[in-house]
Amino acid sequence: MGYFGELFVMAMTAIFIQNFVLSRFLGLCPYLGVSKKLDSALGMGMAVIFVMTLASAITFLINKYLLLQFGLMYLQTIAFILTIAALVQFVEMVIQKNAPALYKSLGVFLPLITTNCAVLGVAIINTTAFRSDGITPYNFLDSTLNGFFSGVGFTFVLLAMAGIRQRLEKVDLPKSMRGMPIALVLAGIMALAFYGFMGFKI
Amino acid sequence: MFYIILETTSTFSTIGIPVLIISSLGLLFGLILAIASKVFEVKIDPRVEAVIEALPGANCGACGAAGCAGYAERVVNEGEAANKCAPGGPAVAALIAKIMGQDASAMTQKVAVIHCSSGGKDNTKWKYYYQGVDSCKAAVNIAGGPNSCSWGCMGLNDCQKACMFDAISIDENGMRVIDFNKCTGCGACVKACPRKLIMLVPINRNVYIKCSSKEKGPDAKAVCGTSRPCIGCGICSRKCPVQAITVENNLARIDYDKCINCGLCATVCPTKAIQDLLAGMRKKADINPELCIGCTICAKVCPVTAISGELKQLHVVDKDICIGCERCVSKCPKKAIEMV
Numbered sequence: 001m002g003y004f005g006e007l008f009v010m011a012m013t014a015i016f017i018q019n020f021v022l023s024r025f026l027g028l029c030p031y032l033g034v035s036k037k038l039d040s041a042l043g044m045g046m047a048v049i050f051v052m053t054l055a056s057a058i059t060f061l062i063n064k065y066l067l068l069q070f071g072l073m074y075l076q077t078i079a080f081i082l083t084i085a086a087l088v089q090f091v092e093m094v095i096q097k098n099a100p101a102l103y104k105s106l107g108v109f110l111p112l113i114t115t116n117c118a119v120l121g122v123a124i125i126n127t128t129a130f131r132s133d134g135i136t137p138y139n140f141l142d143s144t145l146n147g148f149f150s151g152v153g154f155t156f157v158l159l160a161m162a163g164i165r166q167r168l169e170k171v172d173l174p175k176s177m178r179g180m181p182i183a184l185v186l187a188g189i190m191a192l193a194f195y196g197f198m199g200f201k202i
Numbered sequence: 203m204f205y206i207i208l209e210t211t212s213t214f215s216t217i218g219i220p221v222l223i224i225s226s227l228g229l230l231f232g233l234i235l236a237i238a239s240k241v242f243e244v245k246i247d248p249r250v251e252a253v254i255e256a257l258p259g260a261n262c263g264a265c266g267a268a269g270c271a272g273y274a275e276r277v278v279n280e281g282e283a284a285n286k287c288a289p290g291g292p293a294v295a296a297l298i299a300k301i302m303g304q305d306a307s308a309m310t311q312k313v314a315v316i317h318c319s320s321g322g323k324d325n326t327k328w329k330y331y332y333q334g335v336d337s338c339k340a341a342v343n344i345a346g347g348p349n350s351c352s353w354g355c356m357g358l359n360d361c362q363k364a365c366m367f368d369a370i371s372i373d374e375n376g377m378r379v380i381d382f383n384k385c386t387g388c389g390a391c392v393k394a395c396p397r398k399l400i401m402l403v404p405i406n407r408n409v410y411i412k413c414s415s416k417e418k419g420p421d422a423k424a425v426c427g428t429s430r431p432c433i434g435c436g437i438c439s440r441k442c443p444v445q446a447i448t449v450e451n452n453l454a455r456i457d458y459d460k461c462i463n464c465g466l467c468a469t470v471c472p473t474k475a476i477q478d479l480l481a482g483m484r485k486k487a488d489i490n491p492e493l494c495i496g497c498t499i500c501a502k503v504c505p506v507t508a509i510s511g512e513l514k515q516l517h518v519v520d521k522d523i524c525i526g527c528e529r530c531v532s533k534c535p536k537k538a539i540e541m542v
Contacts, residue, residue, distance in 0.1 A: 066227075072220050079224060086231035090238050097242035172336065 007145065009132045012200075014149035020118045021157045022187075022194035027118030031158060032183055034109070041162035045155025047109035049148060052122050054091065055084045056147025059123035060140050080123045081115060088114040122150045161190065249278045249301055256297040257287055264288035264366060264388040277302065285311060288367065288386035312387035312402040314361075314369075314380055316395075319412040319428045319477070321355025322375040326427035332356075337363075342396045350425035353415040355399055364394035407458045408479035409465050411438075416451040423473070432475040438467035443505025443527070464505065464527035484526030485541035487519045493538030500530035500539060 018024060021031045027048070034044040059080050067073055092110045096103045113119055126143040130136060138146060161183075168182060177185075253274035260270070265286035267273035276282035277298060284302060285295035292311055320326045332341050332348035338360040346352045355378075362370040362378060369384035370391065382405060392400045399414050411432055415422040419433030434452030439445075446460035447467060454475075456467075468478035487508070489500070496514040501507070508524040511517030519539075531539045 062227075066223060070219055070223065072223065075220055075224060079227065082224070082228060082231065086235060089235055093235075093238045093242040096244050170335075 006131055006142075010142070010146055011149045011152075014146060015153035015156060016194070016197045017200050019153045019157060019194055019197075020121065020150050021154055022191045023198070024121065025191075026121040027116055027154055028187075030112065030116065031154075031161060032180070032187065034112075035158055035161040035165055035183070038159065038162045038166055041158045042155075044109045044112075045151075045158050048113055048116070048118070048154050048158075049151030051084075051088055051091075051110070051113050051116075051119055052147040052151035052154075053144060054087060054147075055080075055119050055123050056126055056150075057140070057144040058087055059083055060126060060138075060143040063127050064140075076124060076127065077120070080120055084119055084123065085114045118150070118154060122147050157190070157194075161186065247278050250274050252301045253277055253298055256290075256294055256301060258289045258294065260289050262289060262366075264386065264390070266389070285387070288388045291386070311405045313382045313385040313405045314387065314389070314391050314400050315403045315410050316355065316361070316378060316380065316399050317401060317410065317412055317414045318353075318355040318397075318399045319430050319475070320349070320351065320426060321357040322373075322377040322427075323357075324375060325377075326354070326357060327351070327425055332358075338394075339396045347397075349427070351415060351417075351422070351427070351431075352425075353397060353399075353413075353417065354426070355397065360394045360396070361391035361400060364390040366390060404458050407456075407461055407463055409456065409461065409463060409468055410477045410479075411447075411454050411456060411475060412477045413475045414453065416453050418452050422452070430474050433473055435472060437470050437472065438476060441466055441470045462505070462527050462529055464525045464529075466506070466525050466527075480526075486521045486524045486526055487528070487530055487539050488542045489517055489519055490538045490540065491516050493536045495536055495538075497535060499533050499535065503529045503533045505529065 014020075020026045021028065030044055030048070035041050062079060062083050063076070067076060067079060072079075088110055092103075126138055126146055129138050129142075129146065131138065131142065164186060165183060168186070173182060250271075251274075254271055257270040257274060265273045265282075265288070267276050267282075267286075273282070273286065277284060284298035284304060285292070287294045287298070290297075295311070327350040328348055329345065329350050330348055332344070334340060334344070336358060338356050338358040341348055341356050341358055347356050349356050357376055357378075359370075359372065359378065362372065366388065367384050367386055369381045369386070371379050371381065373379050387402050387405075389402060392398075392402060397414065403410065412430070413422075413426075413432035415426070415431050417425070417431075419431075419435065422431035422433055423429060432452070432454050434449050434454065436449045436454070438454055439447040439449050443464060443466060444460050444462050446457045446462070447454050448457065449455075463480070465478040465480055465484065468474075468476040468481060487500075489509075494511075494516050496511060496517060498511070498513055498517070500517060501509040501511060504524075505527060506523050506525055508520045509517050509530065510520065526541065528541060531541060
């Protein structure tokens with residue numbers, strides 16, 4: 001299998017089979033919190049893609065050249081959270097200065113995802129992930145792309161949820177089901193649907 | 203001896219190195235962020251930060267902006283009104299006004315008023331029986347709405363559903379009643395009403411034209427469920443002592459910047475379309491003879507010439523003519539006039 005085949009497998013795995021929200025149950029907070037409107041869901045999704053890609057890249061380096069070198073794997077969580085939080089803060093400052101338009105659309109979401117578990121999740125999963133041959137661990141590019149695809153998978157599900165919830169607004173629901181209850185039922189049904197992708201062999 | 207060295211080295215490598223690495227990592231990031239905050243500093247108007255400090259930080263969105271920070275930015279940069287924060291109420295409005303150097307007294311709170319007296323079960327004329335999605339927005343699209351008057355209230359309570367503060371209740375006749383104590387003037391109901399019947403009125407103004415029909419007089423009267431429409435006759439406009447009422451497209455509207463709350467228009471309206479919450483409750487002016495110096499100012503400002511008296515002579519108020527507008531009270535240089 002060529003590298004593009006590898007990428008295809010990685011993308012399908014990250015978006016459908018091992019979707020962060022619906023299979024790994026990470027990042028549920030924004031999934032339920034920011035999925036009321038389609039445009040804010042899109043903003044959040046873009047911010048997550050952005051942060052996940054960057055975090056995957058930088059934590060790969062931290063992991064390989066710092067933690068593995070000194071045998072400090074047990075410090076992974078604290079080191080990664082530290083790195084990701086600092087990175088997001090830094091990026092926020094940079095885009096606030098250099099790209100005010102981008103800051104307006106992403107800025108409000110950036111502080112929300114500094115400590116999001118999906119972002120930490122992708123960083124940790126990258127350290128133990130293997131390519132489809134089951135022997136080669138992810139290299140720098142693999143990790144970065146996996147972060148990107150995981151973000152895409154998150155955005156995809158978030159947008160689907162927001163689209164359905166916007167339509168649900170107009171439905172005459174029983175009073176006790178309005179809002180969060182129906183959102184949770186919906187999340188359950190979506191997770192069941194994504195369960196169908198499990199065991200999918202590419 | 204050798205063992206001791208090994209022992210210390212291994213203690214160092216198990217505790218020292220991780221501590222060193224993590225703390226230096228933290229220090230490094232801290233330094234980078236500190237430098238970045240200087241290099242990439244964006245000059246924020248200090249007033250924006252002050253306004254954010256003053257706001258409750260609930261990010262409720264009642265002001266119409268995306269969160270408290272968004273509202274603060276609008277207040278400072280786009281001249282948004284300082285009294286839009288519903289949870290904060292007048293206290294926060296006063297704080298923001300102070301930051302912005304505005305006169306806090308100009309920040310009167312507004313409340314929503316429905317400009318239609320119809321819309322209940324027994325005071326509405328119906329065109330057809332509406333059965334469908336329980337929403338004004340949906341009903342208005344079917345043959346111009348279920349009620350005969352295409353300007354009036356349909357009684358499906360979109361405004362009540364939009365209200366975030368529980369200020370709108372429904373009485374036994376199916377009429378919407380707005381509780382001014384709960385209304386924050388956020389304007390959510392104004393946006394929700396597809397017939398645009400709701401307007402925000404300063405809370406200290408109590409005279410409302412309860413009609414929004416732009417039909418000509420007879421047509422408006424024919425379809426009105428309460429037969430109290432504005433027929434655009436213009437009597438109120440002519441009688442208004444301060445020219446606060448204008449008639450346009452067969453509909454009278456009060457300019458609340460000019461309105462003095464006297465309620466004269468409500469008494470002259472031939473169709474009783476004007477509601478005066480203070481009707482019969484207004485006090486009459488009374489001049490204290492010991493303080494009056496006969497300057498004639500009160501007589502000049504009286505919109506209904508209820509005050510008479512010669513220059514440098516004691517002035518008297520004709521209580522039958524006085525409408526209780528309180529204009530003379532604030533104008534009297536000697537504070538000789540009281541409302542009794």
